[in-house]
Amino acid sequence: MENSTILEIKDLSVSYTSSNKEIKAVRGLDLAIRQGETLGLVGETGAGKTTTALSVLRILPEVSSSIKSGEIMFEGRDILTLSRKEMREIRGRDIAMIFQDPMTSLDPVMTVGRQIEEMISLHTDCDKKELRSRAEAMLEVVGIRKDRFDDYPHQFSGGMKQRVGIAIALSCNPKLLIADEPTTALDVTIQAQVLNLMNQLKEKYRTAMILITHDLGVVAEICSSVAIMYAGQIVEYGSIEQIYGNHMHPYTEGLFDSIPDIEEEKSELKVIDGLPPDPSALPAGCSFSPRCPYATDRCGESCPDDVQVEPGHIVKCILAGKK
Amino acid sequence: MQGRGNSKFQETWTRLKKNKVAFASLFILLILFLIAVFADLIAPYSYSEQNLTNILQKPSSEHWFGTDQYGRDIFSRVIYGSRISLSVGFVAVGVALLAGGILGAIAGFYGGRVDNVIMRCMDILLSIPSVLLALAIVAAFGTSIINLMIATGISTVPSYARLIRAEILSIKDQEYIEAARAVGTNDFIIITKHIIPNCLAPILVQATFGVATAILTVAGLSFVGLGLQPPIPEWGSMLSDVRAYIRGYAYMMVPPAVAIAITVFCLNSLGDGLRDALDPKLRN
Numbered sequence: 001m002e003n004s005t006i007l008e009i010k011d012l013s014v015s016y017t018s019s020n021k022e023i024k025a026v027r028g029l030d031l032a033i034r035q036g037e038t039l040g041l042v043g044e045t046g047a048g049k050t051t052t053a054l055s056v057l058r059i060l061p062e063v064s065s066s067i068k069s070g071e072i073m074f075e076g077r078d079i080l081t082l083s084r085k086e087m088r089e090i091r092g093r094d095i096a097m098i099f100q101d102p103m104t105s106l107d108p109v110m111t112v113g114r115q116i117e118e119m120i121s122l123h124t125d126c127d128k129k130e131l132r133s134r135a136e137a138m139l140e141v142v143g144i145r146k147d148r149f150d151d152y153p154h155q156f157s158g159g160m161k162q163r164v165g166i167a168i169a170l171s172c173n174p175k176l177l178i179a180d181e182p183t184t185a186l187d188v189t190i191q192a193q194v195l196n197l198m199n200q201l202k203e204k205y206r207t208a209m210i211l212i213t214h215d216l217g218v219v220a221e222i223c224s225s226v227a228i229m230y231a232g233q234i235v236e237y238g239s240i241e242q243i244y245g246n247h248m249h250p251y252t253e254g255l256f257d258s259i260p261d262i263e264e265e266k267s268e269l270k271v272i273d274g275l276p277p278d279p280s281a282l283p284a285g286c287s288f289s290p291r292c293p294y295a296t297d298r299c300g301e302s303c304p305d306d307v308q309v310e311p312g313h314i315v316k317c318i319l320a321g322k323k
Numbered sequence: 324m325q326g327r328g329n330s331k332f333q334e335t336w337t338r339l340k341k342n343k344v345a346f347a348s349l350f351i352l353l354i355l356f357l358i359a360v361f362a363d364l365i366a367p368y369s370y371s372e373q374n375l376t377n378i379l380q381k382p383s384s385e386h387w388f389g390t391d392q393y394g395r396d397i398f399s400r401v402i403y404g405s406r407i408s409l410s411v412g413f414v415a416v417g418v419a420l421l422a423g424g425i426l427g428a429i430a431g432f433y434g435g436r437v438d439n440v441i442m443r444c445m446d447i448l449l450s451i452p453s454v455l456l457a458l459a460i461v462a463a464f465g466t467s468i469i470n471l472m473i474a475t476g477i478s479t480v481p482s483y484a485r486l487i488r489a490e491i492l493s494i495k496d497q498e499y500i501e502a503a504r505a506v507g508t509n510d511f512i513i514i515t516k517h518i519i520p521n522c523l524a525p526i527l528v529q530a531t532f533g534v535a536t537a538i539l540t541v542a543g544l545s546f547v548g549l550g551l552q553p554p555i556p557e558w559g560s561m562l563s564d565v566r567a568y569i570r571g572y573a574y575m576m577v578p579p580a581v582a583i584a585i586t587v588f589c590l591n592s593l594g595d596g597l598r599d600a601l602d603p604k605l606r607n
Contacts, residue, residue: 059504063434091507099505104498109520118516119506168506 006208007056007176008032012070014051014060021280025051027232029070030306033176038202038209040219040240042255043229044276049212050100052229053178056210057095058087074176093123096174100181102161106153112164113139113149116171123172138167142197159190163197170201177202177209183218195221216259220244225312228252231277231287238313248315250292286317294319338600345596348589355586359405366399371554379572388578391561392568400556401578407557408586411468412538415476416530422476423483424526428514430484431491442488445481453478457540461549468551475540479533486529490522497521524601531594535587542583558583 014026026048033039041049054060056072058079072079074095079087099105107115116135120126126134136146142163153161162182169177179198183191199222202209211223219226219240226243228236228251236249247253254272274291277283283290289299298318307320340346358365368386374394382389388397430441448456460474494500495518503517542559544550550560561579568575 057505059501088507088509091505093507097502097505099498099502101498105502107499107503107517107521109523110517118503118508122507165502168502 004035005032006035006075007210008071008073009052009056010071010073012052012055012072013068014048014055014065015068016065018064018280023280024282025065025232025279026055027282029229029232029234031227031234031237033208033210035175035208036202036206037225038211038223040223040226041210041212041229042214042216042219042226044214046276046279047229048232049229050180053097053180053210053212056176056178057091057097059091089123092119092174093172094174095176095178096169096172098162098165098169098177098179098182101185102158102165103185105165106161108153111150111152112156113151115164116168119168119171135171138171139164141170141201142167159186159193162186162190162194166194166198166201170205170207173205174207177207178212179209180212181214182211183215184213191218198222216255228255231282232279233287233316234314235288235316236314238310242310242313246310246313248309248313248320249288249317250294250319251288254291335597335600339596342596342599344592345600348593348596351585351589352593355405355409355589358402359409362402362406366396366402368396368399370395370400370403370556372396379568379575382574389572389574391564391575395554397561397575397578400561401558401582404556404558404561404579405582405586407468407551407555408538408541408559408583411472411475411541412534412586414472415537415541416479416533418472418476419479419533420483420526420530423480424487424519426480427484427487428491428519431488432495432510432514432518438488441484445484448478449481451478454540454543457544458547458549461544466549466552471541471544471550474544475537479536483526483529483533486525487522490525491518494518494521524597528594528598528601531590531597535590535594538583538586538590 009029009031012026012029012031013024016023016025029048029052031039031052041052043049051060051065055067056074056079060067067080070080074090079090082090106112110118113132113135116138117131120134120138121131132149136149139146139149144160144163144167148156153164156164162185165182182198183194186194195218198209201207202222211219213219223240225239226237227234228243228249230251236243236247236252238247243252247256251272257270258272260266260269272291277287277290283300285298285300285302286292286295286304289295292299296318304316304318306314306316307318308314309320339349372395374390376394377390378392378394380386380390380394386396386398388401391397391400426441426445430438456478457474460477461470464470491514500513500517503513508516538558541550541557542562545557545559546563548560548563550563551557553560553564558579562576562583565572565576565579
């Protein structure tokens with residue numbers, strides 16, 4: 001596997017403004033992804049996963065959000081300093097996105113074929129015939145018969161729509177694919193199909209992928225490394241073996257503990273006490289400390305530094321490596 | 324599974340066909356259109372040909388609707404009148420839709436200050452009574468057909484702008500717009516190819532009602548003498564001309580009045596039918 005870093009996010013902070021309150025959605029996030037790697041971005045609702053993804057494509061809502069600081073280096077260029085036109089060229093061609101809900105992410109009044117064609121025509125200069133044949137080929141890649149080309153999204157099932165979404169995202173052979181909870185809206189059997197498909201295509205096209213999810217099972221299936229997000233920060237980062245075998249952060253521990261064990265007889269699920277903090281009024285010090293079973297006085301004083309416990313395994317906790 | 328290429332248009336068309344009144348209205352409107360286009364062939368006499376030896380005739384086989392105070396054939400004048408009424412109605416709405424559409428789309432899509440400026444201007448326009456505004460425009464710039472179209476169109480611009488802005492506000496946050504952005508489309512393509520086709524249904528309905536209103540406004544303007552100048556026939560001005568003869572020759576009033584009524588009724592019921600046909604909640 002080549003080890004060149006394709007995307008590197010440095011100290012990214014994104015805030016939303018809502019009725020004059022600043023909501024810190026992402027706070028000082030660092031992340032790197034290498035070619036061909038699949039990174040799982042895991043966290044609760046509101047942890048800033050989607051905001052991070054939208055920042056990479058620079059499609060955050062312009063009115064209410066702002067990127068406070070940081071750099072997003074994509075192939076050596078800082079995305080945040082590019083012009084709108086340069087950015088449009090990167091979107092789709094270099095970085096593509098698969099959206100969460102296939103029911104709403106396709107335009108209901110445009111045939112699916114046209115929607116794939118639109119993507120291809122934006123980034124290549126094919127003539128009409130070639131455009132159609134490439135779009136048809138993409139449909140077949142994701143396992144949809146090409147005679148469904150002229151059908152509208154409402155004539156497809158949820159799983160097929162998501163496959164159309166994948167076809168659109170992959171049609172220009174992007175270097176980085178961001179999948180924002182691609183299987184959340186699908187039922188379990190279809191989930192497996194879609195994940196398999198994504199896995200195969202990722203291998204075939206050697207695309208790097210950021211998979212946003214809150215399903216640790218999905219991560220285990222296709223990711224090579226994992227970043228656990230909590231309240232806008234990455235609290236633990238490591239390879240899949242490191243995270244699943246030797247997780248260190250109390251929040252990660254809580255996440256794993258909350259997965260029910262089929263062997264055990266239990267009437268109640270184990271949960272992490274408390275709620276995620278209000279992003280407009282974050283606690284001082286470690287943002288997880290109010291819910292942390294191991295919290296000490298020191299945790300409330302200052303934000304913990306990243307601790308590298310083994311090569312490539314980073315934990316944001318003062319207890320890391322001491323337990 | 325539904326058949327191939329079962330587009331929204333075809334679906335709407337099948338449902339519209341089931342609505343008898345709306346479909347009949349569409350049919351009648353088509354006939355009216357053909358009459359307007361081929362007025363030269365259909366009308367037995369010229370609309371301006373006077374025959375002072377043959378004035379105020381009752382309907383007969385020679386003059387189906389009789390003749391007016393100058394001996395002109397009323398049937399021919401109603402036929403020619405359809406040209407003016409329909410074209411003014413449709414063009415006025417077209418102009419209003421275009422102007423209101425562009426303004427509303429920009430306001431809704433970009434929001435913020437642009438939105439504020441555009442919509443406050445629309446509010447100002449809306450605060451002037453529409454008939455008064457139309458009267459003022461025609462009185463100031465003269466009574467040409469173009470001015471008439473602008474006068475009837477301009478007062479409806481704000482309602483289209485508002486409608487389209489509201490539609491765009493609800494559509495622009497949909498995930499497929501975000502998805503379109505994520506594949507690298509620019510704002511123009513997003514508005515024209517994704518947003519507008521998605522908000523076409525309510526606009527189409529509003530526009531059909533608008534044509535009916537515009538025809539009535541033109542008829543009203545003509546009635547008070549600010550419509551087209553004689554001898555150009557227009558349904559409203561024909562009604563206005565008849566006023567002096569209404570006691571003795573009431574039959575003269577019927578043809579233009581019925582023509583206006585039929586056109587407006589058909590447009591309204593077509594609009595109703597379209598609304599039902601386009602409403603996804605009523606689909607079965």
